[in-house]
Amino acid sequence: MNSLRSRIGRMGLNVFAGLGLVYLFMPIFFIVLFSFNKPKGNYNIVWQEFTLDNWLDPFSQSSLTAALWVSLRISALATVISTIFGSLIALALSRRSFKGSSVINLLLVLPLTTPEIVLGSSLATLFLSQTFVDFGFITVVIAHVMFQVSFVALTVRARIRGFDWTLEQAAADLGAKPWRTFRYVTFPLILPGVLAAALLAFALSIDDFIITFFNAGSTVTFPLQIYGAARVRIPPQINVLASMVLFFSIALLVIGAVRGQRSEAVKAMKRSKNK
Amino acid sequence: MLARRADNLGLAALAVAAVCLVALGAGWFDGPLNALVLLVLLVVLGGVGVLAAFGGPEARRLLAPYGLMKPGLLWMALFFLAPVWSLVRISLSTKESRFSVQYNFTWAWDNYSRAFSDFGGQFQRAFLYSLIATLLTIVIGYPVAYVIAFRGGRFKNLLLGLVVIPFFTSYLIRTIAWSTILADQGPIVSLLNTFGLVNVFEWLHIMENGKLLNTPAAVIGGLTYNFLPFMLLPIYVSLEKIDPNLVNAANDLYSTPTAAFRKVVFPLSVPGVFAGTLLTFIPAAGDFVNAQFLGNPNTTMIGNSIQDQFLKQNNYPVASAMSTVLMVSITALVLLYTRFFGTEELA
Numbered sequence: 001m002n003s004l005r006s007r008i009g010r011m012g013l014n015v016f017a018g019l020g021l022v023y024l025f026m027p028i029f030f031i032v033l034f035s036f037n038k039p040k041g042n043y044n045i046v047w048q049e050f051t052l053d054n055w056l057d058p059f060s061q062s063s064l065t066a067a068l069w070v071s072l073r074i075s076a077l078a079t080v081i082s083t084i085f086g087s088l089i090a091l092a093l094s095r096r097s098f099k100g101s102s103v104i105n106l107l108l109v110l111p112l113t114t115p116e117i118v119l120g121s122s123l124a125t126l127f128l129s130q131t132f133v134d135f136g137f138i139t140v141v142i143a144h145v146m147f148q149v150s151f152v153a154l155t156v157r158a159r160i161r162g163f164d165w166t167l168e169q170a171a172a173d174l175g176a177k178p179w180r181t182f183r184y185v186t187f188p189l190i191l192p193g194v195l196a197a198a199l200l201a202f203a204l205s206i207d208d209f210i211i212t213f214f215n216a217g218s219t220v221t222f223p224l225q226i227y228g229a230a231r232v233r234i235p236p237q238i239n240v241l242a243s244m245v246l247f248f249s250i251a252l253l254v255i256g257a258v259r260g261q262r263s264e265a266v267k268a269m270k271r272s273k274n275k
Numbered sequence: 276m277l278a279r280r281a282d283n284l285g286l287a288a289l290a291v292a293a294v295c296l297v298a299l300g301a302g303w304f305d306g307p308l309n310a311l312v313l314l315v316l317l318v319v320l321g322g323v324g325v326l327a328a329f330g331g332p333e334a335r336r337l338l339a340p341y342g343l344m345k346p347g348l349l350w351m352a353l354f355f356l357a358p359v360w361s362l363v364r365i366s367l368s369t370k371e372s373r374f375s376v377q378y379n380f381t382w383a384w385d386n387y388s389r390a391f392s393d394f395g396g397q398f399q400r401a402f403l404y405s406l407i408a409t410l411l412t413i414v415i416g417y418p419v420a421y422v423i424a425f426r427g428g429r430f431k432n433l434l435l436g437l438v439v440i441p442f443f444t445s446y447l448i449r450t451i452a453w454s455t456i457l458a459d460q461g462p463i464v465s466l467l468n469t470f471g472l473v474n475v476f477e478w479l480h481i482m483e484n485g486k487l488l489n490t491p492a493a494v495i496g497g498l499t500y501n502f503l504p505f506m507l508l509p510i511y512v513s514l515e516k517i518d519p520n521l522v523n524a525a526n527d528l529y530s531t532p533t534a535a536f537r538k539v540v541f542p543l544s545v546p547g548v549f550a551g552t553l554l555t556f557i558p559a560a561g562d563f564v565n566a567q568f569l570g571n572p573n574t575t576m577i578g579n580s581i582q583d584q585f586l587k588q589n590n591y592p593v594a595s596a597m598s599t600v601l602m603v604s605i606t607a608l609v610l611l612y613t614r615f616f617g618t619e620e621l622a
Contacts, residue, residue, distance in 0.1 A: 006532055017422035020415055021437060024503070027452035028441045034455070046460055085347035092340035100286045104344065111355055113553065113609050115561025117578045118602045121585055122362035123354060125595060126300055129361055129378075146354040149347050207446055209564065210578075214585065226447045230568070234451065242444045249443040253436040 028246065035239035044236045054236040058244065061237045067225035068241065074137065074221060075205040078144035083198040085145070086152025087190065093153070094160050111150045119147060120214035127215065135217025143215045144208060148201040155200055159193030281326060281334040285341035288323045292316055292345075293352035300357030301364065320345075359602070366595035378591065386596040394580045394597060401576040401601075404491070404566075405559035408498035409506070412555050413548060415499070416507035420547075421540075424514035435511065442504050450568045453497055457488040457569065489571040497565035502558060506551035513547030514540070549616045557605055577601055 034044055038051040059065045089108070093101060111119060123143050124135075133139060167189070171181040209223040216224060226238060295316040299309060327338050366386055368378040391398075423434045441449070456463060464487050467473050476482040481492040517540060525535035563578030577597060585594035 009532070013418055014422055014426065017419045020419040021434075023415070023500075024438060024441050026456060027449050027500070028444065030452045030455055031444060031448060034452075085350060088343040089347045092343035095340070098286075098340045099282055100289075101340075104348065107348070107351060111351075113557055113606070115557055115578075115601060115605060117561040117563065117581055118362075118598050118605075119355070119358075121581060121594060121598045122358035124585070125361045125365045125591065126354070126358040128591070129302055129365075130300075142354055145350060149351060153347065203443075209447060210561070213582070223445060223447050226445065226451075230447070230451055238448060242448045246440065246444055250440060253440065 031239050032243045032246070035236055035243045037236055037239075039234075039236060044234045044239065054240045058237055058240040061235050063220075064222075064225055064229070064235070064237055064241065067220045067222045070137075070220060071206050071222040074140050074144065075202050078141045078148060078205050079198055079202040081141075082145045082148035082152050082201050083194060086149045086197065086201075087156050087194050089149070089153040090156035090160065090193075091186075091190070094157050094163070095165055108150045108153050111147050112154075116147075116208075116210040117214075119143075120211035123211070124214040135215060136219045139215045139217065140212055140219060140221065143211050144205045147208075147211065148205060151204060152197040152201050155197035156190065156193045159196060160190050163189055281330060281337035282341075284326060285323060285338045288319045289341050289345060289348065291319050292349060293356070295319070296349055296353040297357045297360060300353045301360035362595050362602075363599055365591050366599045368592050370592070383592065386592045387600070389593050390596040390600060393593075394577065397575055397577045397580045398600070400491075400574065401560050401578065402604075404495050404498060404574075404576060405556050405562075407495050408502065408559050409552055409556045411495070411499040412503050412506035412551070413510075416503055416551070417510055417544075417548070420507050420511040420514055424511055424517075425519070438507060439504060446501060447564065449501065450497055450564055453493075453500065454488060454568050457493050457496075459486060459488065461488075463487060488569065489574075491570070491574050493569040494566050494574050494576075497569045498559045498562060501562075501565065502555040505554035505558070506548075509550040509554065510544060510547040513544045517543050545616070549612075553609060553612070557609070560605060561601060 034047070035054055036050050036052065037044055037047055038049050038053065040046070040048050089104075092098075093104065120143070123139075123146065127133065127135060127139050167185050168181055171185045172178075176184070207223060209227065212221055212224060213227070220228070229235070229238070295312050298304065298312050299316075304312065323338065323341075327335055327342065330338075364380055365378055367383050368380045368386075369383045371377045371379060419438070423431060423438070427434050455461060458464070464485075467476060467482075467487075473482060473485055476487075477485075481487070481490070483490045487493060521539050521543075522535055525539050526532075530538070560576075561578050563576060563582050566574055566576045566579050581594050581597050581601070584590045584597065588594075
């Protein structure tokens with residue numbers, strides 16, 4: 001009796017989790033489905049008929065493609081700057097403790113516990129009250145670096161916690177100059193963490209809407225273009241571009257999973273050989 | 276002597292430089308005094324540079340962490356701390372005249388009374404909607420995270436990837452997709468009509484006048500969907516760390532599965548729920564995208580009002596006052612919350 005009840009409970013939980021995954025994929029399914037739609041009016045929201053036209057001509061909406069290009073440039077620049085700044089902070093924080101490190105930890109967490117709309121509007125008041133830069137490309141890059149630095153510093157710090165820093169001393173003892181030590185010992189050690197943080201920072205930047213909205217002036221990024229377009233018309237090319245990004249990331253995930261399985265298999269083979 | 280105290284000097288130089296940048300950015304002084312502040316900034320930074328160059332290896336070792344942190348922290352001083360100061364300053368300012376762009380600091384507290392009297396409903400809705408959405412993300416996210424962590428087996432990473440993939444598409448496109456799904460001609464409303472469930476949903480206050488889109492429920496649903504991974508992933512991380520032997524031990528000691536969950540698994544996953552709650556509630560409370568695409572004029576949240584007053588009405592003082600109130604109340608809530616649950620998991 002008890003075991004039957006617990007088995008039903010187990011099944012129920014699995015079914016609930018399955019439904020949770022369906023819920024997560026519901027809008028994604030519609031985005032992909034409607035990329036094959038031939039909309040009647042301006043809004044691509046009612047299913048009409050199947051077409052491949054949108055996929056054959058994904059870049060026909062020149063304003064959309066231009067906005068995507070602006071977004072890529074902003075995110076690339078902001079990610080490079082924030083990855084360097086954030087990784088340097090993480091390097092400083094992850095070695096020996098030093099005076100003032102608790103204040104710096106607090107300063108790093110604060111942007112994460114502040115709503116985006118506060119970050120965006122407060123930065124806009126700063127730019128409003130000066131005359132050196134106008135709202136545009138530069139102010140958006142500045143804004144993105146501001147919120148990325150915390151993410152990069154915290155991510156890199158979490159990834160390099162517990163590293164054996166005596167390797168650096170060993171290099172120094174063997175006569176390596178500080179730059180050579182960094183180039184051949186420290187940098188290769190921290191590189192995976194830095195790359196993971198850069199990827200995260202780029203993803204956050206390219207999809208940022210609220211902070212960008214307050215600081216963009218007349219510069220139009222990809223999210224801003226979608227926002228502006230959504231009031232007048234929603235072209236199906238938006239769905240095509242979104243689906244492309246989606247399939248690209250699924251491909252990356254599958255490649256990663258297959259490689260992971262293969263290395264597991266190789267390890268298992270080596271183990272059995274050693275026996 | 277100087278070399279042995281290099282860490283104190285490095286810290287002091289960093290602090291002074293940060294204060295100088297905040298002063299310059301937030302406009303504490305005007306005219307020639309700004310030049311003086313800039314001079315102090317350059318002298319301090321130059322002084323540390325000279326110390327590092329001529330102070331010997333011991334001084335360089337002590338100065339190194341401050342040197343590494345300098346660019347990032349000074350950036351944050353100028354573009355995060357100084358803006359907060361100027362936000363508060365503008366929230367207490369008044370326009371010189373109706374068409375002027377100049378703002379004078381006058382301790383204008385009536386900006387705040389206007390923020391509360393005109394936009395009190397938006398504040399209430401922002402906190403109520405994001406509270407409900409946060410609870411819903413726990414209800415949906417916890418079981419999914421649990422099943423992946425304990426029953427995922429070798430598919431764990433694949434399942435986790437499946438959870439994350441929907442969020443690779445743009446935030447706005449996801450929200451617009453929901454407005455398609457919930458629309459009057461959309462699949463859900465027609466399904467409900469076919470099965471005659473509309474009355475039940477109206478009785479539950481999920482639908483209004485036969486509509487699903489443009490209701491409070493749609494806004495809360497959108498917030499729940501968009502912030503679900505911020506709840507699910509921290510819970511997964513904390514569940515994944517739990518040693519399965521602990522659960523086995525509980526079972527060996529004749530604990531029922533429910534008791535084992537309640538007394539062993541759940542307490543160990545509390546840090547994940549705690550971090551997830553902050554990561555969900557904070558962005559949800561300031562959001563205006565969901566309310567705009569999925570709501571109606573009576574479901575606007577404080578984010579909509581700040582955005583409207585700031586970017587459309589150009590009423591910077593009142594918009595800044597609302598922003599400041601949102602920032603202060605969220606900070607107060609976070610502090611209160613961390614007092615109850617501890618702070619280690621935050622970072």
